Amino acid sequence: MLLTCLVIALLTCFASPLITKFLGRNAGWVLALPLLGAAVLAVSSFADAARSGSADSSGSPVVQQWVPWMPTVDVGLGLRMDGLALVFTLLVLVIGALIMVYSTRYLEPGGKHGTFYLLMTGFAAAMLALVLADDLIVLYVAWEATTLCSFFLIARSGAGAREPAIRTLLVTVAGGLLLLAAVTVMIIATGTTRLSEILVDPVWSSNGALTTAVAVLTALAAFTKSAQFPFQAWLPDSMVAITPVSAYLHAAAMVKAGIYLLLRFSPVFADVSVWNVMLVTAGLITALFGAIAALRRYDLKELLAYSTMSQLGLLVTMIGIGTPEALKAAVIHTIAHALFKSALFMFVGVIDHSAHTRDMRELAHMKLRMPVTATAMGLAAASMAGVPLLLGFVSKETMLKAFLDAPGPAWVPWVVTAAAAVASIFTFAYSARLVLGAFGGRADKNSEESEDVVREASPAFWGAPVLGATAGLVLGVTPFLLDKLVTVGATASAGEEVEAHFALWHGLVPELFVSLTVIAIGTMLVLARHRVHHAMAPYDFPISGLDVVDTAREQTIRFGGVVGGWTGSIAPRRHLSIPAVALIVIAALAALTIDDLPAVVGEPSDPLDWVLVVLIACGVVAMMQAKTLIAAIVVTGVVGFGMTVWFLQLGATDVAITQLLVEILTVCVMVLLLRRLPTTFEKTPPRQHVIPLLVAGGAGLATTVGVWALTGRREMSPASEYFLTEGYNETGGTNLVNTILVDFRALDTLGELTVLGVAGITIAALLRARKPSPERSANIQDHSPLIDSRDNTVFVRTAAKLLAPIIVAGSLILLLRGHYEPGGGFIAALVGGAGFALAYLSAPSDRSARVQMPYLLLIGLGVAVGVGTGFLGYLDGSFLRPLHPEIFGFQATTAVVFDVGVYLAVIGVILASFNLLGRPPKRGGQPLVGGSDPGAPTHESDVSDAPTDREMRAEGESAASGSTSSEHSRDHANNPEESDEVNAR
Incomplete structure (x- = not known):
């Protein structure tokens, strides 16, 4: 069934250009159906597994499917859906379907939208493969596919999108390289590519240094994808993309890939102190930075970008705490964030299309008569702010409880809770700023400038975000509906059984008082928002993340030019000297570090070997003395034919034949070049031959000593014996x-x-x-x-x-x-x-x-x-x-x-x-x-x-x-x- 879900997503991607060709922007209606169908199929498969009792070691129901690719090395298309994968599968497919529907009214009629739908559905397929992957190679390929899709989606958004797209690509590709390093180490350490086996391998408990190194690499890779400090700059920069892309990237797709990676490896690294410190520190810094930056923004979409950064910081902090309660909070807040953030982005797109601006200062001079949009957008923003009766309130209370119960020294819960509370206060303030900036901020009454009237958009336009906002309200009033889903998701993430029982009222508990304090102080900030904004306006951050990325890019290119300049020359003595000198250095280091060598096995040489050595050496010397190009080619051929005879004498018939034919064809190709080259070599002073001669002699000596030291000193390897004994049978x-x-x-x-x-x-x-x-x-x-x-x-x-x-x-x-x-x-x-x-x-x-x-x-x-x-x-x-x-x-x-x-x-x-x-x-x-x-x-x-x-x-x-x-x-x-x-x- 899992393979069927993935195939449905891939077929949807491949069919999207053809469907768009006939339906234009309305192709989104058709493309949403298979995504919803795949979601239903995934839920059905998981329910069947739960009824049949199929579960992993933590007790979470699990659906598995394995399609072998290279069974001899245990590599294949491994798919596995436990509770955590189910949560993210639903987010990817359901939110993706809503955005497909939303795009049918957002995109311009009559335009060419085949590439857009191709990349968006490809993005959905890549994310689905990522969360369902039970093979590390498949996971890594899907991870990189999301990077490429996001790059192309951003880059196609206009002339000004090129630089932001490149910056986003650079940061996320760097994370991909870090993940590649982590994946490589994990495969080598555990001897398998299956993720489910890697997560329970005993190597993590027996090798602390290895566990710490992999934890750091994995965390940094996730930071680049989820825009965590110090890799947060790309997320606001990517706002040049059109609204459907931003809604999908920042709600359910790209940024959630990093969150998924952290939750997936939490059972392994939750007890690694470096992991905890990295995640909690980076998460809180990002949460505070994003919240403060959001309060300074006038562009509605840019405000949402910084708010996404802040909310992701809180999620990363919860995962860093690592307790079952914290992971439960992370799962429910992931769901809440996907609902309210996707809805808010889509509502901003509705306003932008209707008013032709997202700037609060310009919207202040307009009358937005959009009651449905205003009401639903207010609901979504209130959920983000953590207002009671909404899902965001339930997730925030669960988060605060996890922070108050955080393990470690006595000061840790207080510091983490205080920082999260401050971020939440700013969250309340920028959530109100978002709604009031769009609908409540009127121009100065004394202004004589006329106000434009903006009417409500069509229901097909605001229908999808209204569903997301309404879902936040319904699930906020009846949070117990999410008990089973969050239970299985948190259980899979914690590696042990976790019970989730959500309710609006848990009594007079500490987290309730913290929530009320957040709402009270946040309300005061909203009432004094103009003074707060004027107080914050003069202060700018001393360092720009974009400048850091651009500087790193420029310095990397400059360094590459310097390194390339060492060998980027048509002069052989220059571009050949670098590898030759490197060979000499390696040989010298080996000579200083290798104490003894095994004895030579068998006869080291044959008399004919020395005859051929003399013949080849004569050819090399003759080539050095050659005055014409033809003479050099002839004696080079002599060297090549000497090597051919040597291979033949050693019994390597295939290699000898290949060498002979290559020599013949090389001479034929050189004949074609001779008529365009000088007949004689340019004369150079003898003193210019000294250094090349020394380098060449040193490289030749290093090669000779290396061959003498590293060959003929062991019996036949197991691989050689296997090929000789089993080659014919196999x-x-x-x-x-x-x-x-x-x-x-x-x-x-x-x-x-x-x-x-x-x-x-x-x-x-x-x-x-x-x-x-x-x-x-x-x-x-x-x-x-x-x-x-x-x-x-x-x-x-x-x-x-x-x-x-x-x-x-x-x-x-x-x-x-x-x-x-x-x-x-x-x-x-x-x-x-x-x-x-x-x-x-x-x-x-x-x-x-x-x-x-x-x-x-x-x-x-x-x-x-x-x-x-x-x-x-x-x-x-x-x-x-x-x-x-x-x-x-x-x-x-x-x-x-x-x-x-x-x-x-x-x-x-x-x-x-x-x-x-x-x-x-x-x-x-x-x-x-x-x-x-x-x-x-x-x-x-x-x-x-x-x-x-x-x-x-x-x-x-x-x-x-x-x-x-x-x-x-x-x-x-x-x-x-x-x-x-x-x-x-």
Whole structure:
């Protein structure tokens, strides 16, 4: 059932653009229905669990569902709904449905609102996944999804919304990184990703330092989401968003995500003193700061933003107290806050739409004849203020009782209660300021300015917030209706059974006297509101949270520029020296800290190893001495081929073949670049070689010592033994390297495949973004044999025709046999790429060399095949799990299909490289090579591949009648002005 609820929310999100296309802003009516349906389904499932006796260790009924994704590592779509999850599920879905209905009248008719509804329903789905998640990975993904949805919802709210959206994103992303750290530590410490198991793991009671560290990370992550000190600045800043977004963010969605996280981990950290101190301190500071700031605001919506901050501070304080009574108060106040705050935001939107302003000073010159809006808004504000007969009063009394009974030293209850009472007094004052600022604050009677009359909006507009305000009244008069819901919610949060019995009258108890004192002092502040406001006006806070965020952002960018500047250079000696020096430092530290090493197991080397070492060293020295680019490429190839032989000698056949093919293709790519690069290296003074030589020598020595110290000193690892002994039984493949890549570690390979695809797209984007550099021009004598590119490539073209079928067949054989013998998708694609390289280099011109295949499509298709193969694994229980069907008597495997995806992506990247690096250069260029006879006629070639009529005619004649090369040469000699532009290759 839980999966059904989540699927309903996701389908609602995906269908919203189509529904909006046909219904426009009225799509909200339709989109509200599945949200309400999912809420009903959730309640029904929870009731069934309660009747069946399904409960967790605390006694709270629980509904669980697990859809495996990677069962070998116990990762899956784990969903779990206990009492706490039920409370937040109802808030997300019911408040979300009300705001969908409200949006049908708030949004402008005829506008394009598909993106709005898509993001709002996506927000609801993300929040639902967050509160139902029983897997930490799912929880974290949903947490980040709410961050992205909020960013886009704020950013789309106009030209001035860009900076607030970025600031909100920066703060909440920082919290996401903190949560990621906490999630990672929790998974490592407990060995599972299941949240329900993590919460009861004994590690929290046995490892105090670990528990404290995770508690701090979790609390800070929640602070960023719930706008708690010192991360509160983003919340008022996000008021640039339209009212439905603000109502959902600040009532039921984004800010409540942090509250949910704190309540969810309260059973684990409630006895951690650092957790208690952090939450109580930050909560009280935020509550007082938000309340005082709200009293200074003229914008109704901005006032509500600061009031949200203050109310969330009180909630965080209750969670920080950590007693069952405090958690019970937190749950009921969460419900009360969602009702009155969503209603108040929506009412402010009604006023804004009707009066075209939210400023109290402008509203003072208007007559707002909106009786329904005024009455219902007054009810919601009174609930926020804690006036009797309303739900806010019940939740505030429960909160005060929890504060008065707070554990710890004797002064703690008094200080916490006093601070909460002061915040509540200011809450009463700004609640009255909100209503009086909208409806009761009249302009000076002596003002001659005429007053505009503002009429009541349509019932469809104020209907949704009236429901929220009325619910606060009904539940305030009959609070016992919430007993069961708060009981199960508080029980799940406390980790022990909690009983909730709410009533309007509990007798003459201390919390009642505190409430009456709050109301009395608050009333006096309201009566003296003008003097209070004038007294507070001259004082500003010395530090602006927005300035802090902007400064941190600017300094981070500046620091990134400094760090990037260390390696952001085209000079190799500069950008390669940083990692080389870092390697030397790491090696030096290791040498100072490592005392002894295990003995070498077996023979450390073979005589052939030293032969290859000498060969490779000679190649490196020769490359250092090379004067021309061609010589450097040749000796680099020698080094690469030496490594190939070494891999082969060590028995790594797959790696050796890969190394060989990469060396071949590297040379082919370099050939395409040579004509645009200088032929010789720039001469530098010998003294400039000293430091690079020392750094390179030190890095080489560090690498050598590291290899000697860290390899060959242990027996075969358990993982290696498992692969060798169980690889065939598990996969049916005998090529261990291939089975690791496409069976055991297929998810890693899919990630690398995606990175490879991105690299290919990046190559295409970069090379298409600008024209290629001019090619070096060559002055070639007209009678030179080099003048005729067609005749000069006839032997290569003939060889290519003979070799092409062999290369294609070899490529396919390597692809199909990779699961059993050396080969596989990557090696097969490199062989196929070598065939394309041969076809390209044997062509007489760049244009005729181009292989007209959609390389970007091939890259995308390769990644899609890999992902599709992963989904096939669900037929056997998990993503990317290989299947082994029997087809016509032969044992097949989906790992080969996965290899096909690798093959296509690699081929696409190779084609992108050849087609884009070998495209025609710009005309022009300086002649660098002259003919042997200076007095002889010369033919200047800029090596362009643009076909002339002469070349096209010659190609046609060659294909039709096999014209001879001598006739072709004579034609060039007799018609020098029509001769082709020769490809200097």
